[in-house]
Amino acid sequence: MIERVRGFRDSYPEDMLPRQKMFDVMRETATQFYFSQIEIPSLEYLDLYRVKSGEELLTQTFSFTDKGGRELTMIPEATPSVVRMLTSRKDLKKPVKWFCLPKLWRYEEPQSGRSREHTQFNADIFGDSSMFADAEIIGLACSTLDKLGLSGKYKVRINDRMLMEKILRDIGISNIARGYSLIDHYRKLSADDFKSQLLELCKESEKADFLLQLLGKEIKLDQLDTKFPEQFKRENEEIVSRLKNTGILVSKLTSAELVYDASVVRGLGYYTGIVFEGFDRAGEFRSIFGGGRYDNLGQLIADTPIEAVGFGMGDAVLELLLKKNNLWNLTTRAGSFAMCTVGNETIITAYELATKLRQLGYAVNVDTSQASLSNQLKKAAANSVNYTIIIGPKEIKDNVLTIRDMNSGTQVTGRMDDLEKLIESVSSKQI
Amino acid sequence: MIERVRGFRDSYPEDMLPRQKMFDVMRETATQFYFSQIEIPSLEYLDLYRVKSGEELLTQTFSFTDKGGRELTMIPEATPSVVRMLTSRKDLKKPVKWFCLPKLWRYEEPQSGRSREHTQFNADIFGDSSMFADAEIIGLACSTLDKLGLSGKYKVRINDRMLMEKILRDIGISNIARGYSLIDHYRKLSADDFKSQLLELCKESEKADFLLQLLGKEIKLDQLDTKFPEQFKRENEEIVSRLKNTGILVSKLTSAELVYDASVVRGLGYYTGIVFEGFDRAGEFRSIFGGGRYDNLGQLIADTPIEAVGFGMGDAVLELLLKKNNLWNLTTRAGSFAMCTVGNETIITAYELATKLRQLGYAVNVDTSQASLSNQLKKAAANSVNYTIIIGPKEIKDNVLTIRDMNSGTQVTGRMDDLEKLIESVSSKQI
Structure with missing residues (x-):
C-alpha cells in the first residue's frame, strides 16, 4: 500500500467544490481590477532565489540536481518567476498588472495552515512607483476576501520599509538587515528577549524606547503623526504622508480596516517600500495574505530596474478562515x-x-x-x-x-x- | 541573467486567456457529464509508478531523494494518484466519476506538442465495468473537443486489449507484453522492420498475415466482423460485439467518428480492455487524448480491486490544434x-x-x-x-x-x- 507523501494533500470533491469557488473568486476579482492572468513554470534554477529570498527560504525548498546536472527547485514563491517573465519582455506597456495562481512548495514541518504544497493567489503591478499602485494591490487583496464573504472578519496591518529604516537609524542601528530580521521575530520572542536583543543591536538603551513604544500597537493611520518625535516627523513627512494617503485610497476600494503596525516588516529580503499583511480579527491564524513594494528585484535578478508592488495569498489559511466562518460551502450544481x-x-x-x-x-x-x-x-x-x-x-x-x-x-x-x-x-x- | 529552465514555459496574458478558456470548457463539460473535480498532489513516492507504468516512463521522471531520504517524483501521470485516492476511501458510492486538471512533468526531449511540464485534463469512472462507462468516458473526451469548436476536425481510433491478446495468441505469440510493445511501435518502424520483428516473435509466418492485414487500416466498427476469420469471430463474439455497441453508444454522445485500429494498444502497461486515442484528421500532431480500461491497477497499487476506465488529454497538442483551426482566440472582457x-x-x-x-x-x-x-x-x-x-x-x-x-x-x-x-x-x- 503506497501512501500519500507527508505534508501533501488529496482534495476530494466535497473540498474541491468550495476550493474551486475560492479560485474562481480570486480570478474574477483580479479581472475586475483589470489584472491579466499569466502562468509561471513549476521549476526554476535555484539561483533565482539565491539573489534575495533569504537563507531561510533556500533551506526550505524541494530542490535537486537534474539528470543534466542543473540545480533546480520546485518554486517556493511566485515573485522571482514573475519578475523573470516581466524583465525578459521589452515590449510590454507599463504599468503591467498581472496575477497568477501557481502551486508552491516548501520543505518545512507541516502544521495548521501550512502544508508542503499550496496554491497561492499572486498579483503584482509593475512599472508604477505611485501610492496608487500600492493602494490597488491592497484593494485587490481585500476585495477578494470581501467577495468571499469575509468583510469585517479581517484587518490589514501596514508598515513601510523606508520608514522603518529611518527609525532603525534614528535609534542607532546601522545593521538594517539584522534590525528587520529581529523585528520580524517580534511576535515570536518574549518581551524581555526581544528587548535585550534590540539593546544589543542599538547600543544606546534610551533611544530604543522610541521603537519599543511603537511595536505591538495597532495605530490608526490618521493618528500616525502623533506617535513620532517632532524632529523625526518633520524629516520623514513625505513617507508618513504617503502611508496615510495610501490608507485613504484603500478605503475607497474596500471597507477593510487598515492599521499601522511597526512589527510588520515581512521576512523576505527584497522589500523596499510599503509592506502589509492581512490577519483574521480573532488572531487565530497566520497571515491571510502579505506583500509589499520591491523596486530593486528586477535589477537584482535581471539587471533591469522595474518598480513593483504585489501580494501573495495562500489557500491554506484562507480555507481555515472560511471554514470557521461557515463559508466553506458546497455549491449545488445549478440545473x-x-x-x-x-x-x-x-x-x-x-x-x-x-x-x-x-x-x-x-x-x-x-x-x-x-x-x-x-x-x-x-x-x-x-x-x-x-x-x-x-x-x-x-x-x-x-x-x-x-x-x-x-x-x-x-x-x-x-x-x-x-x-x-x-x-x-x-x-x-x-x- | 537567470533563464527559464529548458522545456518549461512562461504563459503571457495573450496565451493565458485562450488557455484559461480551454480549461474552463474542460471543467464545464466534465460537470455536464456529472464528473466531480478532485485535486491530486504534485509529488508522490516513485514506487507508485514502479508497479505498472513501464520502465520507459520511470526513466523520464523528475525524481529525487528528499531531505528525509525518500525517493519522490514530480508526478508524470495522474492515474496512479487518482487510484491511490480512490482506494484509500472505503465510503465512496460507486460508480465514482472524477476529473482533475493537474500539472504533469516528464524529463524527455522537448519537441512540438510535448514539453517537460504540461497540464492534463484527466477523467475516470470507477466501479463500473460496463460498456456504458467506456462510452461515457470517450463521449466526455469528444464532447470537450466539440465544445472547443473542433467537431469534425478529429477522429477516435479504438481497440481492445482483450481482443488484441486473442489475436496475438491466435497467431502464435505467447509473450503478450512484447507483442503489445512491438505493435505500439508500429507507426514508428518501417513496414519491413516491423514485419521481420513480428515474424521473429510469432515464428509461424503464414499466421502473422492476419495481424499484418489488420494493422494500419481504419476499419468502420460495423464492418469489424468481416475482417476476422470465421472461427476467430465465433470464439470472440462477445468482445467484438461489445466494441461495436460501445461505438453505437458513443455516437449518441458525440458526432465524432470512431474507427477500429489494431495498431492502437497504448504504451502504458496497465490497460485491460478498451483502449482509444483521439487524433486530428490531418494526421499532423500526436494524439490529442488517449485512455482505456484498467481494471487491475487498484489491485496492483493498493490491493483493492476496482473497475476503472479513463482518459488523459494534454494541453500542448490541443493548443497546436486549436491554433491551426484559428480557435486560439483572445476572449474580450465583457463589460x-x-x-x-x-x-x-x-x-x-x-x-x-x-x-x-x-x-x-x-x-x-x-x-x-x-x-x-x-x-x-x-x-x-x-x-x-x-x-x-x-x-x-x-x-x-x-x-x-x-x-x-x-x-x-x-x-x-x-x-x-x-x-x-x-x-x-x-x-x-x-x-
Whole structure:
C-alpha cells in the first residue's frame, strides 16, 4: 500500500467544490481590477532565489540536481518567476498588472495552515512607483476576501520599509538587515528577549524606547503623526504622508480596516517600500495574505530596474478562515438532471436525451447501473439533483417523458421531442 | 541573467486567456457529464509508478531523494494518484466519476506538442465495468473537443486489449507484453522492420498475415466482423460485439467518428480492455487524448480491486490544434471600463466609482499615470475596453459623468450618482 507523501494533500470533491469557488473568486476579482492572468513554470534554477529570498527560504525548498546536472527547485514563491517573465519582455506597456495562481512548495514541518504544497493567489503591478499602485494591490487583496464573504472578519496591518529604516537609524542601528530580521521575530520572542536583543543591536538603551513604544500597537493611520518625535516627523513627512494617503485610497476600494503596525516588516529580503499583511480579527491564524513594494528585484535578478508592488495569498489559511466562518460551502450544481434507466435497451435513448440536455447547458447523470428504480431515485436524491427523468420501455414506446422537480415535487409529462418545453413547464411550476 | 529552465514555459496574458478558456470548457463539460473535480498532489513516492507504468516512463521522471531520504517524483501521470485516492476511501458510492486538471512533468526531449511540464485534463469512472462507462468516458473526451469548436476536425481510433491478446495468441505469440510493445511501435518502424520483428516473435509466418492485414487500416466498427476469420469471430463474439455497441453508444454522445485500429494498444502497461486515442484528421500532431480500461491497477497499487476506465488529454497538442483551426482566440472582457483621470485629486473619486462598477460585476482599470488624456484614451482603445469614463476636476465639481461606448462611439452624460442608469442608457444606445 503506497501512501500519500507527508505534508501533501488529496482534495476530494466535497473540498474541491468550495476550493474551486475560492479560485474562481480570486480570478474574477483580479479581472475586475483589470489584472491579466499569466502562468509561471513549476521549476526554476535555484539561483533565482539565491539573489534575495533569504537563507531561510533556500533551506526550505524541494530542490535537486537534474539528470543534466542543473540545480533546480520546485518554486517556493511566485515573485522571482514573475519578475523573470516581466524583465525578459521589452515590449510590454507599463504599468503591467498581472496575477497568477501557481502551486508552491516548501520543505518545512507541516502544521495548521501550512502544508508542503499550496496554491497561492499572486498579483503584482509593475512599472508604477505611485501610492496608487500600492493602494490597488491592497484593494485587490481585500476585495477578494470581501467577495468571499469575509468583510469585517479581517484587518490589514501596514508598515513601510523606508520608514522603518529611518527609525532603525534614528535609534542607532546601522545593521538594517539584522534590525528587520529581529523585528520580524517580534511576535515570536518574549518581551524581555526581544528587548535585550534590540539593546544589543542599538547600543544606546534610551533611544530604543522610541521603537519599543511603537511595536505591538495597532495605530490608526490618521493618528500616525502623533506617535513620532517632532524632529523625526518633520524629516520623514513625505513617507508618513504617503502611508496615510495610501490608507485613504484603500478605503475607497474596500471597507477593510487598515492599521499601522511597526512589527510588520515581512521576512523576505527584497522589500523596499510599503509592506502589509492581512490577519483574521480573532488572531487565530497566520497571515491571510502579505506583500509589499520591491523596486530593486528586477535589477537584482535581471539587471533591469522595474518598480513593483504585489501580494501573495495562500489557500491554506484562507480555507481555515472560511471554514470557521461557515463559508466553506458546497455549491449545488445549478440545473442538474438524473436520468434513471430501466433495462439496457433504454440507455441509447437516455444518452440521446442527455446529449440534448447537455447542449442546453445542463449537467446530466445517466444511471446505467440497472439497479432497482427506487435505488436509482434514492441515489439521485442523495446527489441533490434538481430534476429526475425515468426512461423505461413504456416511455420509449409511447415517446413520452416525465420530468420531476426534486425540490417542489411537481412533475410534468409530455412528448420526448418537446424536451425544452417540458423543462420550461416544470420550472414555471416551481413555488 | 537567470533563464527559464529548458522545456518549461512562461504563459503571457495573450496565451493565458485562450488557455484559461480551454480549461474552463474542460471543467464545464466534465460537470455536464456529472464528473466531480478532485485535486491530486504534485509529488508522490516513485514506487507508485514502479508497479505498472513501464520502465520507459520511470526513466523520464523528475525524481529525487528528499531531505528525509525518500525517493519522490514530480508526478508524470495522474492515474496512479487518482487510484491511490480512490482506494484509500472505503465510503465512496460507486460508480465514482472524477476529473482533475493537474500539472504533469516528464524529463524527455522537448519537441512540438510535448514539453517537460504540461497540464492534463484527466477523467475516470470507477466501479463500473460496463460498456456504458467506456462510452461515457470517450463521449466526455469528444464532447470537450466539440465544445472547443473542433467537431469534425478529429477522429477516435479504438481497440481492445482483450481482443488484441486473442489475436496475438491466435497467431502464435505467447509473450503478450512484447507483442503489445512491438505493435505500439508500429507507426514508428518501417513496414519491413516491423514485419521481420513480428515474424521473429510469432515464428509461424503464414499466421502473422492476419495481424499484418489488420494493422494500419481504419476499419468502420460495423464492418469489424468481416475482417476476422470465421472461427476467430465465433470464439470472440462477445468482445467484438461489445466494441461495436460501445461505438453505437458513443455516437449518441458525440458526432465524432470512431474507427477500429489494431495498431492502437497504448504504451502504458496497465490497460485491460478498451483502449482509444483521439487524433486530428490531418494526421499532423500526436494524439490529442488517449485512455482505456484498467481494471487491475487498484489491485496492483493498493490491493483493492476496482473497475476503472479513463482518459488523459494534454494541453500542448490541443493548443497546436486549436491554433491551426484559428480557435486560439483572445476572449474580450465583457463589460470592461477604462477610467481616465486628470490630476491626482481626481483619483479618489475614480476609485469610488470603480468600486461601484466592480460591485456591479464590471472589470475596471483606473489609469493613474497622469499621462495626457489623449494618451490615456489611446491606451484604453489598445486594451479594447468597452467603455471609457473621464474623471477631471470639472466632472467632480459638477457631479457629472460621461460614459463613452468605444464600439459604437455613442456617449451619455449624467449625474455621477446615477451610474447604473447611465450604463443602461449607453448600452441601449448600441446599434
